[in-house]
Amino acid sequence: xxxxxxxxxxxxxxxxxxxxxxxxxxxxxxxxxxxxxxxxxxxxxxxxxxxxxxxxxxxxxxxxxxxxxxxxxxxxxxxxxxxxxxxxxxxxxxxxxxxxxxxxxxxxxxxxxxxxxxxxxxxxxxxxxxxxxxxxxxxxxxxxxxxxxxxxxxxxxxxxxxxxxxxxxxxxxxxxxxxxxxxxxxxxxxxxxxxxxxxxxxxxxxxxxxxxxxxxxxxxxxxxxxxxxxxxxxxxxxxxxxxxxxxxxxxxxxxxxxxxxxxxxxxxxxxxxxxxxxxxxxxxxxx
Ligand code: SF4
Numbered sequence: 001x002x003x004x005x006x007x008x009x010x011x012x013x014x015x016x017x018x019x020x021x022x023x024x025x026x027x028x029x030x031x032x033x034x035x036x037x038x039x040x041x042x043x044x045x046x047x048x049x050x051x052x053x054x055x056x057x058x059x060x061x062x063x064x065x066x067x068x069x070x071x072x073x074x075x076x077x078x079x080x081x082x083x084x085x086x087x088x089x090x091x092x093x094x095x096x097x098x099x100x101x102x103x104x105x106x107x108x109x110x111x112x113x114x115x116x117x118x119x120x121x122x123x124x125x126x127x128x129x130x131x132x133x134x135x136x137x138x139x140x141x142x143x144x145x146x147x148x149x150x151x152x153x154x155x156x157x158x159x160x161x162x163x164x165x166x167x168x169x170x171x172x173x174x175x176x177x178x179x180x181x182x183x184x185x186x187x188x189x190x191x192x193x194x195x196x197x198x199x200x201x202x203x204x205x206x207x208x209x210x211x212x213x214x215x216x217x218x219x220x221x222x223x224x225x226x227x228x229x230x231x232x233x234x235x236x237x238x239x240x241x242x243x244x245x246x247x248x249x250x251x252x253x254x255x256x257x258x259x260x261x262x263x264x265x266x267x268x269x270x271x272x273x274x275x276x277x278x279x280x281x282x283x284x285x286x287x
Contacts, residue, residue, distance in 0.1 A: 016262075040204065124282060125278060243268075
């Protein structure tokens, strides 16, 4: 089976990503985010393990690249905690940085800064996920990932090195992190130029984790998702009017601070003023 595959998130009718390839250096992820959707379709997901024969396969497949955009990665974080010891993603970047391709890193780990020497000489960008400016909340939501404040420092370092960074404010969860004024202000001040927004989509296992960790919140969310919301593919979405409002509020904040904005898998493309995944930043230089 090919390692580099066409990015096609379950043929989602709401996906507006440009054509790109994707691969995951690891199966599973040890960031253990409460809201993670990948844990619903990959067994033993939080038991993170390296992909078998990854490097030899990537070496072979990289020979055929002709300048494609490669997104690393979409079903797991390429910088789980174990990456600090084994450096598998770094080895992949070494191979790809010598090939003809553009690199998009999607992560919520500060470890990506370690590889800035490779990224800054490649055509690359980093999409960092930050869901809140509150470290206490990020530790609850994303217990295995570095706290938000550390991610902000990492973003500043990457931008300093000339590597463009977009931020995924994803997911927005009603009653929990809908007010993003502080975060967007901080992101603008460190040189972020693009925000991608998305709301929490319920899958049974992520719902169970959220219900266990925050039972009072779950009680408030239940009617929104299970009575008033809608089923889209295998997920439960918030009611459309509420989703639209949450995304419009975020878009207005981004605009106020001079940042580009786009939604991810929400269907409100009229709000977007840039390519949704921030990949337009590759080659756009640092402002
Ligand atoms: S970082 Fe991404 S893949 Fe890893 S647990 Fe969190 S949401 Fe899932």
